[in-house]
Amino acid sequence: KKLGIVMSGAKVPADISGHMLDLDEEEDLEVFSKGNPMPNSPDSMVNQFRLDEENEEEQQGAINKDIFVTVDNPESHISAIETFITYRVVTRTTRSEFDSSKYEVRRRYQDFLWLKSRLEENYPTLIVHPLPEKFVMKSMVERFNDDFIETRRKALHRFLNRITEHPILSCSHHFKVFLTEEELAPLRKLGPGFLSRMSETMRAMANSVRGLRSKLEEFAIMQEYVDDFSNNMCSVDKVTHRITKEHREYMDELKQYGPTYFHWAESEELLAEPLKGVGSCVEKCSKETEEQIQYLSEVLVPTLHEYVLCADTLKAVMRRRDNIQAEFEAKNEALASKTTDKEMEVDDLADRVEQANNALRGDWSRWRTSMRADLKSAFISTAAKNVDYYEKVSLTYWFLFRLRKEAT
Amino acid sequence: MVERGTALLKKMEISVAEADKRTGKNTVNMQETYTVYLIETRPAESVSEGGTPVAPDTLWRRYSEFELLRTYLLVTYPYIIVPPLPEKRAEFVWHKLSADNLDPDFVERRRVGLENFLLRLASHPVLSNDSIFFLFLTEVLFLVFQKADSRLKSLSAMFRVKNPDKRFTALKHYSEDLSTVISQLLRIRARVADRLYGVYKVHGNYGRVFSEWSAIEKEMGDGLQSAGHHMDTYAASIDDILEEEEHYADQLKEYLFYTEAVRSVCRKHELIQYELEMAAQDLSYKKQQKEELETGTVRIFSLKGMTSKLFGQETQEQRESKVAALEQSIQEGEEALKEKNAESQEFVEKAWNDIERFKEQKEKDLREALISYAIMQISMCKKGIQVWSNAKECFNKM
Numbered sequence: 106k107k108l109g110i111v112m113s114g115a116k117v118p119a120d121i122s123g124h125m126l127d128l129d130e131e132e133d134l135e136v137f138s139k140g141n142p143m144p145n146s147p148d149s150m151v152n153q154f155r156l157d158e159e160n161e162e163e164q165q166g167a168i169n170k171d172i173f174v175t176v177d178n179p180e181s182h183i184s185a186i187e188t189f190i191t192y193r194v195v196t197r198t199t200r201s202e203f204d205s206s207k208y209e210v211r212r213r214y215q216d217f218l219w220l221k222s223r224l225e226e227n228y229p230t231l232i233v234h235p236l237p238e239k240f241v242m243k244s245m246v247e248r249f250n251d252d253f254i255e256t257r258r259k260a261l262h263r264f265l266n267r268i269t270e271h272p273i274l275s276c277s278h279h280f281k282v283f284l285t286e287e288e289l290a291p292l293r294k295l296g297p298g299f300l301s302r303m304s305e306t307m308r309a310m311a312n313s314v315r316g317l318r319s320k321l322e323e324f325a326i327m328q329e330y331v332d333d334f335s336n337n338m339c340s341v342d343k344v345t346h347r348i349t350k351e352h353r354e355y356m357d358e359l360k361q362y363g364p365t366y367f368h369w370a371e372s373e374e375l376l377a378e379p380l381k382g383v384g385s386c387v388e389k390c391s392k393e394t395e396e397q398i399q400y401l402s403e404v405l406v407p408t409l410h411e412y413v414l415c416a417d418t419l420k421a422v423m424r425r426r427d428n429i430q431a432e433f434e435a436k437n438e439a440l441a442s443k444t445t446d447k448e449m450e451v452d453d454l455a456d457r458v459e460q461a462n463n464a465l466r467g468d469w470s471r472w473r474t475s476m477r478a479d480l481k482s483a484f485i486s487t488a489a490k491n492v493d494y495y496e497k498v499s500l501t502y503w504f505l506f507r508l509r510k511e512a513t
Numbered sequence: 514m515v516e517r518g519t520a521l522l523k524k525m526e527i528s529v530a531e532a533d534k535r536t537g538k539n540t541v542n543m544q545e546t547y548t549v550y551l552i553e554t555r556p557a558e559s560v561s562e563g564g565t566p567v568a569p570d571t572l573w574r575r576y577s578e579f580e581l582l583r584t585y586l587l588v589t590y591p592y593i594i595v596p597p598l599p600e601k602r603a604e605f606v607w608h609k610l611s612a613d614n615l616d617p618d619f620v621e622r623r624r625v626g627l628e629n630f631l632l633r634l635a636s637h638p639v640l641s642n643d644s645i646f647f648l649f650l651t652e653v654l655f656l657v658f659q660k661a662d663s664r665l666k667s668l669s670a671m672f673r674v675k676n677p678d679k680r681f682t683a684l685k686h687y688s689e690d691l692s693t694v695i696s697q698l699l700r701i702r703a704r705v706a707d708r709l710y711g712v713y714k715v716h717g718n719y720g721r722v723f724s725e726w727s728a729i730e731k732e733m734g735d736g737l738q739s740a741g742h743h744m745d746t747y748a749a750s751i752d753d754i755l756e757e758e759e760h761y762a763d764q765l766k767e768y769l770f771y772t773e774a775v776r777s778v779c780r781k782h783e784l785i786q787y788e789l790e791m792a793a794q795d796l797s798y799k800k801q802q803k804e805e806l807e808t809g810t811v812r813i814f815s816l817k818g819m820t821s822k823l824f825g826q827e828t829q830e831q832r833e834s835k836v837a838a839l840e841q842s843i844q845e846g847e848e849a850l851k852e853k854n855a856e857s858q859e860f861v862e863k864a865w866n867d868i869e870r871f872k873e874q875k876e877k878d879l880r881e882a883l884i885s886y887a888i889m890q891i892s893m894c895k896k897g898i899q900v901w902s903n904a905k906e907c908f909n910k911m
Contacts, residue, residue: 330729337726344718351715355708362701369694372687375876379883386887477733481911484740488905492898499894502887 172198172269174284176262179254180211189213192258194265196284202276208285214239216289217261223279224268229425230465231274232472234267235414236260256407263411271471273464320427321462327469328423335416342409349406352398359391382505389501393494400490408483412476419472422465429454429461519641526569527635527650528553529628532620533573548620549573550627554650572653576601579627582649586640591781592864593640594871596633597770599626605699605762607707607755618756622763629767639867672787678861684868685779692772695765702762706755717748736911743904750900754893761889764882768875775871778864785860789853796846803839806832 178193191211198206217236224233237260268274286292320328366384370377433454440451531551539545555569579598586595603619613619631650634640723741727734 333729337722337729340722341719341726344715344722347715347718348712351708351712355705355712358701358705358708362698362705365694365698365701369691369698372690372694376879376883379880383883383886386890477911481733481736481908484908484911485905488901488908491901492905495894495897495901499891499898502890502894506884506887506891 170269171200172196172275174262174265174269176258176265179258182213190254192261194284202281203285205285210284210287210289212283212289214257214261216283216293217264219289219293220279220283221264224274224277225421225425227277227279228274228464229429230422230461230468231271232415232418232422232465232468233274234264235411235418236264238414256403260407260411267475270475271468320430323466324423324426324462327465331416331419331423335413335420338409338413338416342406342413345401345405345409349398349401352394352401356391356394356398359387359394363387363391379505386498386501386505390498393497397490397494401487404490405483405487408479412480415472415476426461426465430458433458519636519638521635521641521647522557524557525650526553526555526557527628527631529624529631530569530571532624534615535575546615547575548615548623549575550624552631552650570651572651574649576623576627578649579630582646585645586634586643587777589643589645590639592778592860593637593867594771594774594778595640596630596637597767597774598630599623599763600766600770605696605703605766607703607710622759626763626767638870639863672784674783674786675790676786678782678786680865681779681782685776688772688775688779692769692776695769695772699762699765699769702758706758710751710755713751714748716744720745720748733911736907736909739910740904740907743900743907747897747900747904750896754889754896757889758886761882761886764878768879771871771875775868778868782860782864785853785857789850789857792846792850792853796843796850799839799843799846803836803843806836806839 173196175195176192177195179190180193181188181190191213194208194210194212196203196208221233221236224231237257268277268280274280282292283289363384366380366387370380370384373380433451436447436451436454440448529550530553533549533551534546535549536544536546551571551573553569553571555567576598583595583598586593599622602614634646640646720741723737723744727737727741730737
């Protein structure tokens with residue numbers, strides 16, 4: 106039997122999920138931030154870059170998109186029990202499933218986690234863009250600083266926008282609920298209970314221990330690619346962090362270097378001017394390095410990080426697909442050895458396998474395309490920023506050189 | 514940097530062309546390896562003519578011989594700011610640069626420094642005419658007596674000058690400030706170089722990682738691979754960049770060492786001033802003694818005076834002979850003072866001549882050094898622009 110793509114609203118069998126869902130509601134570690142956490146106005150090139158990306162999506166929408174989502178306006182909430190950050194999620198849409206054309210809700214990180222797990226449950230072999238990681242407490246009390254909140258906000262924005270771009274996921278019932286319901290908390294608690302999730306997982310694990318009879322070659326290749334991709338992304342990510350660190354240390358030294366020229370100029374007469382000239386060039390270099398670091402941290406590093414997380418997502422997707430196949434194979438075997446006569450169930454499982462495989466195939470090329478676009482764009486803009494850096498620094502020194510030439 | 518102003522340079526070209534290793538037995542009869550440098554001299558006109566240039570006269574010298582020459586010049590021309598030698602041991606090194614004296618890069622920089630030293634001497638209005646310097650350049654056997662100059666020895670002694678010359682004091686303070694500030698600058702520059710090296714070299718890792726990644730990608734593979742190659746180029750380019758910057762550091766170091774020479778001149782002047790003051794003091798003491806003997810008043814306490822008061826006066830004869838002796842002494846003292854005064858004035862005149870010359874040279878050289886530093890930075894940026902533009906093109910093909 107062949108089934109088409111799962112339409113929204115259609116009930117998908119609940120016992121599909123193959124991996125332990127990661128909802129530790131009690132351990133949500135959001136802490137309130139200081140002051141008024143308004144996002145910065147987009148002056149810097151960085152924000153501009155992101156803003157362009159956001160605008161581009163809106164422009165493209167003139168052609169295909171009929172739903173636009175933004176995440177902004179982080180605010181801290183203080184209650185008796187806990188403090189946390191919420192973000193404003195604004196939706197504009199012309200889709201008929203939505204009663205209104207504009208929605209505005211406030212969501213916290215837990216809500217995003219809920220959405221992600223619902224999507225993974227319902228569409229186990231579709232590739233959902235990763236969420237930013239939970240905040241891990243390394244020291245005693247860590248306060249969220251503005252940078253962290255802003256980075257997270259952008260990642261959450263991207264997460265939702267990837268869903269809106271996905272032909273299947275954007276039609277998800279839970280997605281609609283996420284965007285439209287005033288209060289998500291009561292609905293969160295109504296989800297499949299902890300225990301039922303446990304039993305699903307255990308069943309899946311039991312099935313996978315048996316191993317798969319045969320894996321289609323295309324998925325074996327995919328698995329290999331995913332493993333290699335994961336290693337490569339981690340390496341690129343590591344190297345990029347190292348580069349950022351080296352830049353910082355260079356900048357710190359530059360900050361001390363410039364002043365020594367000015368200091369020297371104090372005891373000189375004719376040499377004072379060229380000395381001050383070189384000193385201010387070094388200062389300019391230090392400022393530009395600072396901007397370069399900021400750019401790396403806000404554009405390249407988060408993008409690479411997301412794809413490191415993507416690699417984990419892909420691994421999970423492959424695992425879930427394998428589990429679906431394993432479950433079918435187990436029941437099929439039981440049927441063949443006449444220990445059961447539930448032919449209907451086996452047929453259902455066979456369909457599920459086919460669905461899962463098709464869904465993955467479709468989403469795989471989608472994912473490859475957007476991965477390529479994302480990483481290409483991040484690297485191009487980093488290279489452009491570096492060219493810009495060198496142009497600015499050389500111009501500064503050139504002016505000094507010109508002035509001296511004219512004087513002599 | 515060096516003009517053909519002096520008579521010496523008008524008639525000969527000087528260079529330190531090569532360096533070589535030698536082994537031999539040192540003063541304690543142990544085998545040692547040392548470096549020798551080839552001094553080449555040729556008549557100045559021979560180069561300007563067409564055709565085959567005349568073969569130069571050559572001789573090999575080691576660093577310690579240059580040191581002997583310089584010590585000789587310091588003693589012989591105390592009022593001259595004698596150009597410094599390149600550093601004996603590598604200082605202000607950033608970590609990748611070797612501090613080993615036998616390292617070929619260090620030896621090469623030292624060769625350049627020694628050539629610079631000889632050219633500085635050859636273009637100096639006073640030092641270029643020295644006959645020992647000429648022998649140093651041309652004669653293989655070169656013996657220098659270590660003049661046990663007591664005056665040179667006393668330079669390390671502590672003494673206080675009552676009326677220091679304000680100009681020399683100001684100069685001494687300036688050279689102390691300059692020394693401090695250049696040392697600081699060199700130290701930090703070395704740290705900056707170290708960090709910059711780190712930035713460039715780490716990008717080399719992109720080369721390796723992109724290459725691995727390109728193996729699993731179909732459409733992105735070529736772009737990644739070629740971008741990786743550019744990252745390797747970028748990482749490799751820092752070696753040349755920093756080697757060139759080392760030349761800038763050497764120019765600053767020369768003036769750091771010059772401050773020592775300036776301070777040495779100031780100290781020698783202080784010594785002369787001190788001796789002058791001592792001579793004047795000595796003379797006035799003798800004059801006072803004479804006056805006391807003549808008038809019989811005792812203004813200065815002396816044991817003789819007390820004993821004569823206690824045990825009776827001297828005879829007229831005794832007193833007259835003493836006065837005569839003092840008069841002789843006073844005359845000698847006045848001669849000595851006149852000489853000292855003349856010596857001091859000559860020193861001051863010659864020294865200030867050289868100081869003014871040095872000031873001009875310093876302004877010119879350091880201004881040029883700063884300009885060439887700016888040019889180096891521009892060149893480094895141009896390389897960076899090229900590499901990253903190329904990388905951007907490759908990323909475009911991803």
